[in-house]
Amino acid sequence: MNKDTAEIIKAVQNSMELLKCRKCGCMKKSLESMRSALSATENIDFSVLMTEIQTALDKTEPSEYT
Numbered sequence: 001m002n003k004d005t006a007e008i009i010k011a012v013q014n015s016m017e018l019l020k021c022r023k024c025g026c027m028k029k030s031l032e033s034m035r036s037a038l039s040a041t042e043n044i045d046f047s048v049l050m051t052e053i054q055t056a057l058d059k060t061e062p063s064e065y066t
Contacts, residue, residue: 008049015056025065028060031057
């Protein structure tokens with residue numbers, strides 16, 4: 001895993017620790033956009049990032065604000 005991917009994963013993990021981010025519609029849309037963009041590529045290097053994005057999406061709660 002390269003440094004940039006590791007930094008993205010850490011940022012996603014840190015954000016999902018915050019209740020406000022788990023309930024934010026902007027966060028959910030951002031994660032969904034990243035998942036969509038990454039799923040369009042066949043680059044195996046993104047598999048760890050895709051797993052982390054799905055884990056974060058699984059932690060999201062119903063949106064209270066955007």
